[in-house]
Amino acid sequence: MTNIYFNRWFSTVYHYINMIRDNPDGRSFTFYGTHPDPGHLSLQACDHAEPEPELYGAEYVDYALDFCRRNRIDVFIPRLHMLEIAKEVGRFDEIGTKVMVCRDIELLERLMEKDRFYESLAGTGVVPLPAYEVAETAEQFAAAYEKLRSGGHRVCFKPTNAEGGMGFRIIDNERSEQDKLKALYGWVSATIPFEEAYRTLAAAERFPRLMVMELLPDEEVSIDCLADADGRLIAAIPRRKSSGRIYLLENRPELLEIASRVAERCRISFAYNIQVKYNEGIPKLLEINPRMSGGLYITCLSGVNMPYLAVKAILGEAIERPEPQFGVKASYIELPVLMK
Numbered sequence: 001m002t003n004i005y006f007n008r009w010f011s012t013v014y015h016y017i018n019m020i021r022d023n024p025d026g027r028s029f030t031f032y033g034t035h036p037d038p039g040h041l042s043l044q045a046c047d048h049a050e051p052e053p054e055l056y057g058a059e060y061v062d063y064a065l066d067f068c069r070r071n072r073i074d075v076f077i078p079r080l081h082m083l084e085i086a087k088e089v090g091r092f093d094e095i096g097t098k099v100m101v102c103r104d105i106e107l108l109e110r111l112m113e114k115d116r117f118y119e120s121l122a123g124t125g126v127v128p129l130p131a132y133e134v135a136e137t138a139e140q141f142a143a144a145y146e147k148l149r150s151g152g153h154r155v156c157f158k159p160t161n162a163e164g165g166m167g168f169r170i171i172d173n174e175r176s177e178q179d180k181l182k183a184l185y186g187w188v189s190a191t192i193p194f195e196e197a198y199r200t201l202a203a204a205e206r207f208p209r210l211m212v213m214e215l216l217p218d219e220e221v222s223i224d225c226l227a228d229a230d231g232r233l234i235a236a237i238p239r240r241k242s243s244g245r246i247y248l249l250e251n252r253p254e255l256l257e258i259a260s261r262v263a264e265r266c267r268i269s270f271a272y273n274i275q276v277k278y279n280e281g282i283p284k285l286l287e288i289n290p291r292m293s294g295g296l297y298i299t300c301l302s303g304v305n306m307p308y309l310a311v312k313a314i315l316g317e318a319i320e321r322p323e324p325q326f327g328v329k330a331s332y333i334e335l336p337v338l339m340k
Contacts, residue, residue, distance in 0.1 A: 004311065005032040005073040007064060008052055008080035009042050014337075015297035016307040017045035023308045032071055044337055056081070061088045068097040075100060075314055079291055083108055098314050100270050102290045107266060111290050114211055115160045118285070126261045127276070127285045131214040134160065138202035144212035145171065145194060154215035157197070159208055164294070165190075170215060171197065216277035216284055221252075223259050223274040224292075224299040226306050228313050231267025233260060235306070237324050239299045244331075247295070249302050251326035254283060262288065271296070271310040301330050 004020065006013050017031050033046035036054060043049035048071070055063050060081045065088070068076055076092060077100045078085050085092075086101045086108055102108045110117040115134045121127065131153055133144030141157075148155045159167040172191035183189050201207055219240055226235045236259035240248045255276070262274055266288070273293035275286040292307060293299075300306055302324035312319055 001028050001030055002074045002311075002315075003030045003032060003072055004075045004077065005034075005068060005071065006042065006046070007033075007076075007078050008035050009033075009077075010079070010294050011041040012294050012297055013042045013292075014045045016292060017042075019297070019300060019305050019307045020311055021045075023305065029311075032067075032073065034067065039339065041337065044340060052080075057084060061085055061091075065091055065095070068092060069095050073097045075311060077292075082291065083112055100310065100314050102268050102272075104267065107268070108290060111288055113160050113209075114158075114287055115209060117288070118211075121265075121285070124265065126265050127258050127274075128282050130216055130279070130284045133212045134209055135212050136206050136209045138198055138204075141201050141210065141212060142198055148212065148214060151214075154217065155212060156215045157210045157212045160211050161208070163289075169197065214279070214284075216279045216286075218278035218280075220275070220277045220286075221255060221283065222293055222295060222299075223255055223276070224296050224306060225259055225263065225268075225272050225274060226304070226309055226313070227263060227267075227269055227272070228319065229269050229316065231263060231269050233263035234309070234313075234319055235304055235322050235324060236260070236263075237299050237302050237304065237326075239295060242329075246329065246331050247298050249299065249324070249326055249328040249330070258283065270313055271306055298330050298332065301328050302326065 020029055031046045033043045033049045034052035035043055036052050038051045053063060061084050064085060075098050082101055085099060086103060087105055089099050089101060089103060092099045110120050118129055118132065121129060131148055131151060133147060135141040135144050145155050155171045157169055168190055170191045171194050173193050221238050221240045223236055223238045225233060227233050236256055238250050238252050238255040240250055242248055259274060268290050271292045273289040276283040277286055296306055304322045304324045309319055
């Protein structure tokens, strides 16, 4: 029996646990989970769960290490405090716990700070980058906005270390007062006028770094990737967001080539995700997440059980290169789950 531990994850890890549990080899696993919310959906798929304390830095690493020791964890798949855990991965090695994390600390630090990662890829030809500037004062923000706008770009911004869509805003100066009134009765919008953003940012002498970027208005694609422990690419599956909740799994040569070049340069191990967005037919990098993506359960409809294969990879087992089924059109709906 192999013990697997997921710390504070998204609710979609519920699917990944069940994908590993329902593996085609009929292997048995025991799943452990922690989360500050004892009713969190991710814990409902676990065999053993406990509330996770609000700890940071070295204290959190000590907690996770103790949890792994107490429960004889064989494979630890972290999301929360991934960088801090990676820096202390040797301590987990000593107790026999394999941690599914990028061990290249310098690379991991760059991946966590988008501006640093963009700098490392500039001029390499690995993947096209959007035009961008970094700002941490209102004056820098204004200068970045004007530079990008003068280059013919619509402009957006996002914190350099944000996850997902957190903090993402599109600068839109065209909204009339009537439009603003209508917006109060509709969905919350990600748009904001420049003057409003500038006034808010000017309230602080300095603020956490923002990426002020070219807006990429066209289709968004996530490329879910699987690699072995040495970062050699095993599979890459592009998942394009279509209308509403519809996704398409597509065999796009330009995206598979991006995945191959990223793997060759970065050597990220196990499961990770490359996000790109198109502008005038060119796929440009948004970010790379060195972990399983939130939408991986849809990608696995290709017939490739990436969570289970990632576990096999970290256990050092041979993996036959899978043949994903492309041309899959999929969506998702809410389903009731009986709570433990």
